[in-house]
Structures are given as C-alpha cells and as structure tokens.
Amino acid sequence: MQKPKTYDITVIGGGPAGSTVAALTAQHGYRVLLLERETEPSFKVGESLIPATYWTFKRLGVLEKLRQSHFPQKFSVQFYSRSGKAAKPFYFFETNPHESAVTWQVLRSEFDQVLLENAAEKGVEVRRGARVREVIFDNDTAVGVVVQSAPENRGTRRTGPGTTEKETIRSTVVVDSTGQSSLIGRQLDMNATEPNLKMASLFTHFEGAYRDEGIDEGATLIMHTATKESWFWSIPLPYNRTSVGVVGELDYLLQTRRDANGKLDAQKIFEEELAKCPALKSRLVGAKQLFPVKTTKDFSYRANRIAGNGWVLVGDAFGFLDPVYSTGLFLALKSGEMAADTIVEAFQKDDFSEAQLGNFGPTFVKGMEAFRKLIYAFYTKDFSFARFLSKYPEHQGGIIDILSGDVFRKDVTHIFPDMARMCALPAEVPLSFNSSQ
Numbered sequence: 001m002q003k004p005k006t007y008d009i010t011v012i013g014g015g016p017a018g019s020t021v022a023a024l025t026a027q028h029g030y031r032v033l034l035l036e037r038e039t040e041p042s043f044k045v046g047e048s049l050i051p052a053t054y055w056t057f058k059r060l061g062v063l064e065k066l067r068q069s070h071f072p073q074k075f076s077v078q079f080y081s082r083s084g085k086a087a088k089p090f091y092f093f094e095t096n097p098h099e100s101a102v103t104w105q106v107l108r109s110e111f112d113q114v115l116l117e118n119a120a121e122k123g124v125e126v127r128r129g130a131r132v133r134e135v136i137f138d139n140d141t142a143v144g145v146v147v148q149s150a151p152e153n154r155g156t157r158r159t160g161p162g163t164t165e166k167e168t169i170r171s172t173v174v175v176d177s178t179g180q181s182s183l184i185g186r187q188l189d190m191n192a193t194e195p196n197l198k199m200a201s202l203f204t205h206f207e208g209a210y211r212d213e214g215i216d217e218g219a220t221l222i223m224h225t226a227t228k229e230s231w232f233w234s235i236p237l238p239y240n241r242t243s244v245g246v247v248g249e250l251d252y253l254l255q256t257r258r259d260a261n262g263k264l265d266a267q268k269i270f271e272e273e274l275a276k277c278p279a280l281k282s283r284l285v286g287a288k289q290l291f292p293v294k295t296t297k298d299f300s301y302r303a304n305r306i307a308g309n310g311w312v313l314v315g316d317a318f319g320f321l322d323p324v325y326s327t328g329l330f331l332a333l334k335s336g337e338m339a340a341d342t343i344v345e346a347f348q349k350d351d352f353s354e355a356q357l358g359n360f361g362p363t364f365v366k367g368m369e370a371f372r373k374l375i376y377a378f379y380t381k382d383f384s385f386a387r388f389l390s391k392y393p394e395h396q397g398g399i400i401d402i403l404s405g406d407v408f409r410k411d412v413t414h415i416f417p418d419m420a421r422m423c424a425l426p427a428e429v430p431l432s433f434n435s436s437q
C-alpha cells in the first residue's frame with residue numbers, strides 16, 4: 001500500500017475562499033495542496049463585488065490584474081421600488097474617497113481562475129479534477145482527506161474504465177472551502193438554515209441589455225417586482241452581457257408553481273416575474289438570452305462552528321446569507337484572509353486546537369451579523385430604506401458603509417437601534433464551541 005502524501009495544509013475547493021486561504025498561507029512557506037473538483041473554469045452565479053474586497057485583493061497581490069481586466073467598474077448600487085421608481089444610487093465614494101470605493105462586476109469563470117492562478121504562483125500545489133469524498137478524523141481531530149481524481153489527471157491510477165483509485169492525503173490542517181457543498185458542515189451535521197430566509201433564485205445572462213451611462217453604467221440594480229414578493233438583480237458583465245436573476249421565497253417562486261406532475265418550468269416562472277418588473281423588462285427589449293434559466297434554492301444557512309481540532313471553514317462552506325447586497329464573495333475572501341492568519345499563527349505556536357483555529361470566528365460573525373440585520377430589513381414588507389433615511393438621514397453614511405462591506409473596519413452597529421423601531425431585526429446567533437475539546 002502506498003504511504004499517504006502529507007502536507008501542512010489541504011484546502012478543499014478552489015473558489016475565492018479556498019484560493020485566498022491557500023495563497024496567503026503558502027506565502028509563509030507552508031506546503032499547501034488545493035483540491036478542486038472541476039477540471040476547468042466553469043459558470044458560477046455571484047458576480048457582483050463590494051468595495052471592501054479591495055483590501056483582500058491588495059494582500060493577495062491581484063489588484064493590478066483586476067485594474068487591467070475587462071470587468072466593468074462598479075461605483076454604486078441602486079434600488080428600484082415596487083412601482084418602478086429608482087431611488088438615488090448609493091455611491092460608495094460618498095463615505096470613502098479612496099480608490100477602494102470602486103469595485104468590479106466579474107464573470108466568475110474568469111475571476112475564480114485569476115485567484116486560483118495567483119495561489120499557484122504563490123507556491124500552492126493546485127489539483128483540478130480532484131473531488132474530496134470525505135474528511136478523515138482521528139477521534140475529533142481532522143487529519144486528512146480522501147480524494148478521487150478525474151481519470152485524465154496526472155498522478156492518478158485507474159482501476160477500470162473511467163474510474164480512479166481513491167487516494168488518502170494527510171495534513172496538519174484541513175480547510176473546507178467547498179462552498180454550498182459544505183463538506184465538513186454536512187459530515188458533522190452542523191448547518192442550520194435561516195428560518196426566515198427560505199429563498200430560491202432563477203437566473204440567466206442576456207446580451208445587449210440597456211445600460212445607464214457614465215459612472216452608472218456598471219451599477220448593480222436591485223429591483224422589486226410590483227407585488228414585492230420577489231426582486232431582480234441586474235449586473236453588467238464583460239462581453240456586453242448582463243446577469244439577471246430573480247429571488248423570492250421558495251414556496252412563492254417554486255413550490256406553488258409546480259405542474260400536476262410536480263415539474264417546474266423555470267423559464268416560464270422567470271418570464272412571469274419579469275412581467276411584474278416593467279422597469280427591468282424595458283431594459284431587456286432586444287436583448288438576447290444566452291442560456292436556459294438556471295435555478296438554485298435553500299442557499300441561506302450557517303454552521304454553528306467555524307473550526308475544530310485541525311479544521312477550519314471558510315466562505316460559503318461556513319455559511320451564506322442572501323444575494324441581495326452582494327456580500328457572498330466579500331465574506332468568502334475575508335474569511336479566507338482571517339483563516340490564513342489564524343492558521344499561520346497555529347503553526348507558529350504549534351497549536352491546532354479549535355480554540356486557536358477558530359479564534360477569528362467571533363469577529364467574523366459580528367461582521368456577518370451586520371449584513372444579516374440589513375437583509376432582514378430588506379425583506380420586511382412594509383419597510384423601505386427611503387422611508388428609514390427620510391426619518392433618520394444621519395444614517396445614510398452607515399448604510400453606505402455596510403453596503404460597501406466596511407463591517408470589519410468601522411463600527412456600523414449604531415444604525416440598528418433606530419432601524420429596530422421600524423422593522424423587526426433578528427437576534428444574533430453566536431458560535432458554538434465543541435464542549436468536549
């Protein structure tokens with residue numbers, strides 16, 4: 001039997017969270033292996049960045065690549081009411097006169113590849129076509145993974161046509177960055193869905209949709225439908241494409257629209273919702289839909305732990321809130337950065353306990369909770385940001401700070417007592433620690 005290969009750190013998943021944690025740990029000279037199941041860059045939803053991603057890009061050393069890229073620049077986010085009226089855009093530079101106030105709208109296949117190549121340049125051993133089947137535990141300590149590689153992959157041994165032998169890899173730290181697959185979260189049954197955010201989404205790309213001019217050309221538009229039971233995003237992308245998606249409660253958007261055989265017609269539902277959003281429909285006149293409508297659901301959840309002995313969760317593998325404020329990529333990058341620091345410290349102290357590896361958790365969750373409160377406000381039917389800001393104009397800056405992602409650099413919580421007078425905000429969900437450790 002072959003002796004298992006050993007690494008300091010195994011990162012499972014080559015999305016933004018995984019590439020970040022891998023690059024920032026490899027820079028310190030550790031032996032890092034990143035395993036990505038896809039054999040090549042592929043389509044992903046989640047295309048709009050927020051300004052605070054700048055600081056992680058800076059640490060990763062990819063800012064220049066992004067500046068030189070063809071990704072549209074994003075200066076603002078603009079909300080449309082159910083009547084189709086556009087509110088004044090929230091320009092990020094209003095509270096931040098710095099280069100970081102301008103961010104990008106990205107095609108994920110290209111963006112994720114930039115980050116993955118950067119990790120490889122920093123010394124990470126990147127393996128594509130490598131699907132991790134299981135994280136191996138010795139009692140309650142993660143000690144490695146079982147990986148199955150695509151047949152064409154270098155270094156794998158075939159046992160029959162199209163199949164490969166499973167390989168065991170040992171490492172001191174295992175990072176789960178598998179996104180919504182949430183490998184460790186599922187293996188240890190740690191994930192709780194957000195009870196009030198049982199949502200679904202339908203989305204596609206259009207070519208040739210109408211765009212506003214000047215600095216508004218790259219804006220994200222968030223547009224309510226007339227009944228306010230769903231909302232659309234419109235995100236301008238390279239190649240004259242626009243990403244368009246609708247989000248609504250799972251029951252409303254999908255479950256109640258099944259035909260007698262339980263089948264869903266995603267295209268029909270998308271068009272029915274679009275008909276309720278004339279402001280967006282008029283922007284799509286003459287535009288060409290580029291692929292059939294895709295569907296996703298049940299994407300709002302969070303694990304109750306962020307780390308254990310020998311393992312850490314980053315990005316969506318820890319949790320995802322909701323697409324409305326485009327916070328997913330930022331939280332993936334930020335948790336990747338924070339986890340990298342905590343892992344480097346763990347090696348310096350030779351301490352790979354839950355307490356050490358999870359020490360970034362409470363700070364991270366506090367930032368995430370600020371987004372969560374604002375998300376609950378958005379979904380409160382009789383709440384509107386326009387009304388909130390006309391009553392409390394002093395909170396305009398606080399809202400822009402949160403929409404920019406400045407939840408770790410500034411204290412943004414001062415807006416919530418007044419907001420709680422106008423809508424019910426959720427109680428914070430603290431992290432658990434495994435009492436047996």
Ligand SMILES: Cc1cc2nc3c(=O)[nH]c(=O)nc-3n(C[C@H](O)[C@H](O)[C@H](O)COP(=O)(O)OP(=O)(O)OC[C@H]3O[C@@H](n4cnc5c(N)ncnc54)[C@H](O)[C@@H]3O)c2cc1C
Binds near residue numbers: 016037177179325
């Ligand atoms: C409808 C919708 C709209 C969204 N819109 C936005 C938006 O506009 N802006 C924004 O910032 N965020 C958005 N998001 C969220 C965003 O897409 C995610 O938060 C982000 O992709 C998380 O990055 P990640 O690296 O954690 O995970 P991912 O990007 O999902 O990467 C995980 C990687 O792990 C790999 N993987 C999974 N399992 C295994 C395995 N067993 N072995 C090996 N590899 C594995 C996958 O192939 C994948 O490449 C949206 C989400 C949804 C659902």
